[in-house]
Amino acid sequence: MNKKLAKILGSLGLLAALTSPLAAQDAPKGYDYQEAFGPLFYTQNGNEYRSASGYPGPKYWQNRADYQIKAELNESRNQVTASMTITYKNNSPDKLPYLWLQLDQNLFADSSRGNAIIPPKSRYGAQGERFNGGYKITNLSVQRRGKSLKFDRIIEDTRMQIRLDEPMQAAGDVVTIKMDYTFVIPKEGSDRLSHVTTKNGEVYAVAQWFPRMSVYDDVLGWNTLPYWGAGEFYTEFGDINFEITAPASHIVMGSGELLNPKEVLTPQQLKRWEEAKQSEKTVHVRSEADLTDPASRPSKDKLTWKFRITNARDAAWASSKAFVLDAARINLPSGATSLAVSAHPVESNGQDAYGRGVEYVKASIEHYSKMWFEYPYPMAVNIGAAIGGMEYPGIVFCSWKAKGQSVWGVIDHEFGHTWFPMIVGSNERKYGWMDEGFNTFINGLSSDAFNNGEYKERPMNMHMIGSRIIGNPNGDKMMLIPDGMAERNIGMNLYFKPGIGLKLLRDHILGPDRFDYAFRQYIKHWAYKHPTPFDFFRSMDNAAGEELSWFWRGWFIENWKMDQAVTDVAVVKENGAVKRVDITVTNLDKLPMPIILEVKTKSGKTERIKVAADVWMRNTKWTIRHPISEDVVSVVLDPAKVLPDANEENNTWTAR
Template identity: 45%
Template sequence: MTYFKSSILGLFAFLLPLSILAQEANYGNQHLFDDFTYRQGNVYRTASGKPGPEYWQNAANYNLEVALDEKNHMVSGNVTIHYTNNSPETLDFIWIYLEQNRFTENSRGTLTTSVLGSRYSGDVEGGFELSNISAKTETGTSSKHIITDTRMQLFLDKPLAAKGGNATITMNFKFKVPVEGMDRMGRLETEVGTVYAIAQWYPRVAVFDDVVGWNTEPYLGAGEFYCEYGTFDVKITAAADQTVVCSGILQNPKEVLTKTQQERFAEAAKSDKTVYIIKPDEVGKPTSQAKANGTLTWHFKMENTRDVAWASSKSFIWDAARMNLGEGKTGMAQSVYPKESDGTHAWTRSTEYTKASVEFYSNTYYPYPYHNAINVAASVGGMEYPGVSFCHYQSIGEDLWGVTDHEFGHNWFPMIVGSNERRYPWMDEGFNTFINHYSTIAFNNNEYPSSTDQPRSLVRYLTFENREGIDTSPEVANARNLGYTAYFKPAAGLFMLREYILGPERFDTAFKSYIRNWAYKHPQPNDFFNHMENVAGEDLSYFWKGWFFGNGNIDMGIASVEPYQGNYLITVENNGQIPMPVELQVIYTDDTTENVRLPVEIWQRGNSWTHLLKTTKEVQRVVMDPNKMLADVNMLNDTWNKL
């Protein structure tokens, strides 16, 4: 223990400026740095943000056989689900999602959509027709079930055994394909024929996890999806003049493609340039059909995926090119689109965009696991599924690049990293918007601009009286705020974390580790927070709490710059609710510069801090955040100039 006489302490205090003394005595900001959630690890999810030694998740494999009735716009068929209960508890029932039931007049989604409409408005003359429902286990078969809106509770004859119990669920289903499918699916009429974009199209199991048990939130609209992983075997029967594309790999090309198309497909698989499979002048002609009339059954298979989607039309131009996915692996970028979308400034570049996007993410973050990446021109503004994206058929140029890049970026979040979109849209939309920035600046020598590196462009929203936080449920968020709460604000947060707080090397190491550890698993927000902190070696509670929860803002400024014993005292202030490290650029009268970085911990003691700048030069100007990396809501106090 060190002992100081009071007289010495008094003299020491007298010699120090009061501002410096004050910053040693005030601990009023500590609450901003405290842990904000219960983040202790367990056997399922560790404190280091990894899956624990006893982590588990259930699995579902699907066999789907359906037929498309173009005359009546109907899809009908059957599904067999092989479900495995890997959890440590028995299950008395299994919850099934019936998302087509959203398209009925009395669905919860319809009844909670404004009468003025929104992006998530949809047809109301649809819904599933189900029959022959059964669940078979080792002990018997049950057909008892309750349907509530977009969910079915399917009871078992006896509880399904823990740690490996199996059930086989079967049923027949049919539904009318909506014209307006809430901007996720639907029908588009073109000159040659209808484009069908088919998603949320089969009964599928809900996720049972270690956090909330059964995830049974109703499908209302804005909230997206949370799915188990498995193998999908899909057979789609359609008229012989239809071209069908689907998630996964086509298993029977010799049965559904002409010999010429097969040859072109083989050529495209070796080409970095786009190759036509069906040329524009061949669309709708008998020569583009493998069979003159009747029907064809297209067979697809996809492994380790959480979903599949498909599209069909006789109006499709079809082209493709090789994707170079790293480590010697290749795949196929493909596009299908009607002649209304054709053109060198439009969908003729779609495969080029798709190829560049998927290659960038595969080589930068995590290897692309699927063989195909198919872009479909449809009435949908932009929606993602594993290996398939629906983008608007009228998109061109920068807009087409942006939507294509965004939707295929979703293959990493949430298709590979399987977060819960319905609860935490920022974990897929925000993460994806963030990585879109880097793919955009890398594409074709920065052909198209990105604004993600300008967090201050968010200031108007951040100071908007009716703004909402990132943690706002997508179903609750105001429609005009959802783009900010789910996309732009979380993306800006990750940008600041990478470029300003941690630096690219530390951030990238942690971010890639997060992807690698949670690939094909179900991370929660705390898993992300914990893993980023553990790998980067930084307590970021102040940042998670301030930026991702609530409506606080960043507002730091320069209070004064004063000469002091041949040096300078620079006093900075924090007028916002989110503390951040401080970066200052000092410009001297001889036009030389010096950068000063102060750690975030200066704000633990209070909202003012004085830094001693040791220099023999005369200071002309001091600028806070000289590269404008922070979403600071007040730029007026960022600069000090010598009078």
């Protein structure tokens, strides 16, 4: 277990579980191949909306929400005041008599349901802070083609329902929703937004900062799970144009493209900004030395920064007079370019921290773009802030106190989220593993590739993981919603287990070629759309050409353990000469996996034997007949410890 992974899991309480007596308990034993390989895994046929191949069907639809926002930051009150227009299009085949919006800031109101159930020391609360949080919404109106519509509204915790007197029509009707609102930025907001005092000023990282349309889909209709803190987000795609008015002393960075750099940067900064767009190396747009120079910001009271991000599911921004600003060019496979940006306080500067931020952003984006799908946004902005790590389209918030390898780890992880869930728009609030776990998996490949292996991950001892973590009956199942899990289990179920599951699938079940092709096809077909877990399972089965329901069932749906054992070894001779060895392997626990054997003979020669997991389709034990010409000294199951075998004590046979 490498340091980066240990830190992630440790922060989420998983490392404590490794040494807990509870974690050592065994799951119910006994392999049943009829259960593991039962054919009734996909219980619904494909349809015209979601095909049997796991891809969107010919009549797949999703609604659209475009936003125009003008907001102002009041630094003395830590308050955002805004006016917003939402253009909402109903592409569904259904009439909509009411609309639902997400009001995530209401988590921080004293009366919120989330505040009532989040433990005092949870990372998902306001850390015990008490203030007048939540949205204050005024001047709400709804129009269709310029005509005002009558409606009623209710606000229920982190959700608002607009009950229309006249329903939205199906297949293309559009309404415009307008409102004004204010809210106070929490000091520690569910580890996703914050403000913190640095020696040169307050750093604001602002997210969940505007009411957003809930998703209406063909799976559940309106997705109205409240925001309780642990579950993240599920939002519609659209174009977001936003303006942030802040003190002129501030640097503001946001999702998408900065539209008016000439209006908000000094002439010298603008020159460096343009240089950075052509530079492979980091350009200091606003250096550490500039922070104490009054001329490094325009001599005005306020400035308005304008941003646009297209075909995105969210947007966020950060503002501070304490920001150092670095940038460099990102090269994309198509020949297009983007801009890597890092904005952070001087406390985070230096080559052991965010002084390498732009280098890390650039390497991360270029790797994922080449490996999986091209990065879609004009900028990739890293913000050093008082947040452990949080992702939004085109911008991420990372801990301003991170050092060394942890800086690479958090930047690479948060930008990996560009692909899951910013491009592949899964429902994080229900299936957090579809973004965190998939991202954890691709992070491992990215770390191995960075700078000739500077942060290459060490091989994991999967036997230890199999014995202490996988199948722990106190560990919750992966398919629970994040808010329905014990917080100590979130690291395991959302990050670690799905991440290593995909690694097992790539390295030992499908192989890199088939896995990578199928995974790329999944990303390509579901880019800017909303897949479910079973869409993912089907898409991998189809593109890889493999019936993997045994794997999806045991690893993702159930919480099964693996335990293979060498139960017999017989050397077969003819006329006194050794001809073969018969090795019997028994599957003792519920989870099937391939068989990997190492056979060592008298002369010291070793051979590896691999048998696909298919052998367990109708057997609880299997004898492998392997030709040899000399006596066998030892037989070892999974000698490299790459499979999650829960009991390695029965993995070895040694000749007497």
